[in-house]
Amino acid sequence: MTALLLSLILLQDDQKPADKPADAKPVAAESETKTEAKKEAPKPIPSSLEEVNRIRKSRGLHPFVLDESIQKKANERIRMVYGYTHHPGGSFFPARYEGVGGGNRFNTCYLYNYFPPGTKAGAASRQWGGTKLHILLVR
Numbered sequence: 001m002t003a004l005l006l007s008l009i010l011l012q013d014d015q016k017p018a019d020k021p022a023d024a025k026p027v028a029a030e031s032e033t034k035t036e037a038k039k040e041a042p043k044p045i046p047s048s049l050e051e052v053n054r055i056r057k058s059r060g061l062h063p064f065v066l067d068e069s070i071q072k073k074a075n076e077r078i079r080m081v082y083g084y085t086h087h088p089g090g091s092f093f094p095a096r097y098e099g100v101g102g103g104n105r106f107n108t109c110y111l112y113n114y115f116p117p118g119t120k121a122g123a124a125s126r127q128w129g130g131t132k133l134h135i136l137l138v139r
Helices: 002-014 027-038 049-058 068-078
Strands: 097-102 120-128 131-138
Touching: 049 120, 068 120, 068 131
Parallel strands: none
Antiparallel strands: 097 131, 120 131
């Protein structure tokens, strides 16, 4: 039985259409390649970290350094905050601290805390009705 299956597999591999060369590519693969080339890179969501660092500088504190993984998590978590300031459920890993606030000016917990130079962070803001909401994630 095994010998029969093996011979069928080998027979199928040896049979090639006479009208196509052995190295011909399927048409679908070419169209997929063209489609992938047309895709644009996703547009980055603006970080609020520049605003945070401006505020920290006015207090004589070290600026935070943007960390892409933390910024991505801040962007995800700001979408979870609706209408009032609260900590959304779930993990904010890879950050260790999360500050949430609201108002026209960026104001959250950990904004004015001392952190050593080179501390990584991410920040995001969004408008909800007449309220501006903010999240600061720090590692």
